[in-house]
Amino acid sequence: MSEPSGISVAVVGLGFGEDFLPVYLAHPQVREVAVVDTDERRLTTVADRFGVEARYTDVAEMLADDRWDAVHVLVPVPLHADVAVAVLEAGKHCACAVPMALELDDLTRVVEAERASGKRYMMMETTVYGREYRYVRDQLDSGRLGTVTGYRGFHHQNLDGYPEYWRGYPPMKYSTHALAPLLALTGTTVESVVAHGSGTLTEDRRGRFDNPFPAEKGLFTLRGSDVLGEVEMSFFQVARPYIEGYDVHGDRASVEWPADHEGPLVVHDLLPLEEVQPETGLRGRRARTDLVVPPDDVSDLPRELARFVADFEVVPADGGPALHREAAHGGSHPHLVHEFVSAIVEDRPTAIDAPTAAAWTAPGICAHESALAGGARVEVPQFPTGRS
Ligand SMILES: NC(=O)c1ccc[n+]([C@@H]2O[C@H](COP(=O)([O-])OP(=O)(O)OC[C@H]3O[C@@H](n4cnc5c(N)ncnc54)[C@H](O)[C@@H]3O)[C@@H](O)[C@H]2O)c1
The missing domain is CATH 3.40.50.720 (NAD(P)-binding Rossmann-like Domain)
Incomplete structure (x- = not known):
């Protein structure tokens, strides 16, 4: 048989x-x-x-x-x-x-x-398998975004009332959702990070972790790319609904996440430079903004x-x-x-795979270390894939 x-x-x-x-x-x-x-x-x-x-x-x-x-x-x-x-x-x-x-x-x-x-x-x-990621990836591959010049990832979620093991959880140690899209889009890893805590975690929210921060913000420099990754995380004491997303800015077009997390993506296309109009005094280049519902692809x-x-x-x-x-x-x-x-x-x-997962997780661990050290630059270790 x-x-x-x-x-x-x-x-x-x-x-x-x-x-x-x-x-x-x-x-x-x-x-x-x-x-x-x-x-x-x-x-x-x-x-x-x-x-x-x-x-x-x-x-x-x-x-x-x-x-x-x-x-x-x-x-x-x-x-x-x-x-x-x-x-x-x-x-x-x-x-x-x-x-x-x-x-x-x-x-x-x-x-x-x-x-x-x-x-x-x-x-x-x-985050790297959602329809939004696929849409951004397509816009980048097609050249519509041009050269990427900026990235901002964010994840705000209120964990009050969550199971005990979340109490005092250092937000940056959960930053893969906010950071991984940048690393996947650019095919890079993080070289170093500078991060800071923001606010003070109340005593009753402190858990088993060494963490005094309800929110953390970090700047990540990449190996093999000049794009700076900015990441903002919070799990406590931030009054806003859940959001987990990212904005990608290019020199031709940009895609931004909806502020309510649910709505369509916000896409800006930079328009050609116009003649300065003396009557308005307009300077700089304007951009056209469209709302886009990214399609599902099940092919x-x-x-x-x-x-x-x-x-x-x-x-x-x-x-x-x-x-x-x-x-x-x-x-x-x-x-x-x-x-x-x-x-x-x-x-x-x-x-x-495990080396990629480690390369996507380590920056957040190092970011928390940086925040605890008042914003000291922390080098992020590499995890060779064995594929190269
Ligand atoms: N977008 C995402 O990727 C995403 C979203 C939600 C949760 N998560 C992750 O998924 C994991 C689970 O999250 P959750 O919200 O379901 O957590 P949870 O605490 O609500 O549920 C965990 C479950 O695991 C069980 N469990 C605990 N210890 C166990 C053990 N030793 N052996 C077998 N079962 C055990 C618990 O009884 C419970 O049913 C977490 O790591 C969380 O970070 C990821």
Whole structure:
């Protein structure tokens, strides 16, 4: 009898992990799915909802089972590095939610575990798989933006009332969403960073982290590019709704994120220099502004995953009315899953393999170090890919 085709995947952590479950279950190259959560009630609720039979409350027990080829880790951030290393050391492929880790040593541990295991690691960075990123990438590749001269990434999210492990979390240690688009667009890494804290974290919000700042701002210089990356992060004490985006300025056109996070992108095209008009005294060049809703592109997805780029319905396997699910993060989830599964099936590095993930995560760790040192310049280590 021939071996069944496709891979088997275990999803660990069923908060954000629940969003990925229907995508794996629908993927034509995934033959079997397991779920893992230490919270037994959560495990039963989600597994029953999706009709998943294979369930574990202990990651180690799942890792000891040869039945599972790959694992998607969506546990609290402080556990990311340890769980990712355990997955790779168990001889399984590992996808992991951002950020890769909280400390530089842990980045190195995961990079080494990937290399030693011969298995694939992927950091599931949503911002570089969303429809907005694809639109910006297309505008850059087509020459419409011209030469990039500026980048500003930002992520503001109020974490009051979040689970305990978020208390006092240093915002810059979660800066991959704000910074990765710049690094992906320019194909560069960060050379050094100068950052500052802004405001003072109230005593009742201080947690296990060495962090006195509700907000942090950093300037990142790149290797191989003269573009300066500006990043602004806040998790506490900033009165605004959630936003996670970036502006890219070119010398011909620019794309800016909508202030309300939900609306269309704001695109400015620089117009030709006009004659100075004596009656108005107008100087400088004007720009035309358009609002653009970036389109979804499902051409590189299997037919079965296309519906997950937009809001979708889940029909619970255990009965009850259909549940509405938002296709959050720019419709990136099916694209991320497909890249992870494809890399395993095609036996190639993932698009965000461990060295790339480390290169995208380290700058934020160094930025927090800089902020703690009052804005001292901090060099960011390199993580050679082994591909070059
Ligand atoms: N855009 C994005 O990329 C994005 C968005 C949201 C969350 N995230 C990341 O996803 C991860 C999960 O976030 P969340 O909001 O779901 O967190 P959460 O705390 O709400 O849920 C985590 C789940 O993991 C379970 N868990 C905890 N320890 C475990 C262990 N040792 N083994 C198995 N299960 C365990 C918990 O019981 C819980 O169900 C975080 O790292 C977060 O940063 C990324």
